[in-house]
Amino acid sequence: MKSLDRKILSEAAYLGNGIIKVDRFLNHCVDTALMTEIGNEFSRQLSAQGITGINKIVTAETSGIAPALTTAQALGVPMVFARKKQPVTMKGNGYSSSVHSHTKEDRVTLHISKEFLSAEDRIVIIDDFLGVGETTTGLVELIKQSGARLCAIGFVLEKTYEQGRKALNHLGVPIISLARLDLQGEKIILVP
């Protein structure tokens, strides 16, 4: 996706410790036109891989919401975002899954109301980053609890150096990354 590649090369910065700063366009200030294109591109790639009949996009708050929403717009389906704190509106009626958070050095529990995931659902998970894959593992666990079918997983950016793809491969579903990043010293590079 050329517009995304250009944006990464011109605006992303490496901060050390594996952390890539993309807050100029992805996860703090959101480039709306690019985000719409990202949704369209996920939709195009899902279709190109023959993944059809998707009826829901699932993500986790916070940074996953924007790309999940534009992908759901492109597919014409609802988007569900997992909460990191169980809201009062969900009490006693949620799936939950606790995962270790690498970036926050703490455990995070993800919650989705039982109302919005069921065995009839065909799900694609969309998130901003694939790092070591912890958040995704938590979302997969929620989907498993519900009996829904996970059809694919999409990431805007994959940090290839954190090996998350290896951790998710056993799921046996297509993993789509719109851009794959690696580090050459302190420099971010795009890899095919």
Place this chain on the structure above:
Amino acid sequence: MKSLDRKILSEAAYLGNGIIKVDRFLNHCVDTALMTEIGNEFSRQLSAQGITGINKIVTAETSGIAPALTTAQALGVPMVFARKKQPVTMKGNGYSSSVHSHTKEDRVTLHISKEFLSAEDRIVIIDDFLGVGETTTGLVELIKQSGARLCAIGFVLEKTYEQGRKALNHLGVPIISLARLDLQGEKIILVP
């Protein structure tokens, strides 16, 4: 906005203590088509009120992100969401404002990187709910710190019984609510 009114009357539920459950379409499972319409409607009403030259939409994580994004899409501008925890990518370079959270019964500090708010900006704040107006007050404070101009504030739903409009009136900017809700006993009603 008829589609939103219908959705409220058929899907919103009153949980007591002033809490309205709209997680079926607004803040957990997001009705993508309705959210796109919401963005278009904010854009239409801003234009009808002669509010032009907006170059940024500002909101707070988490539930503000979806309506802020679709409004920014409709206006063709970027969207910035305030963080409730200062991320490592912002350290030492953020505006911040601490507000009391009515729903969380705690103080919440909002952060926006100085990179994304400046005196040249013409801002509209978009959020999901107007309750007592605490989050909005925090966002207004960040905008003031930056010298940016606040041009209007938009809410998908206004809980008229929490009087947030009164708390924001002194700002002297238009306050747009797409639906104004009141309670009749345990029943949610729409008010003009």
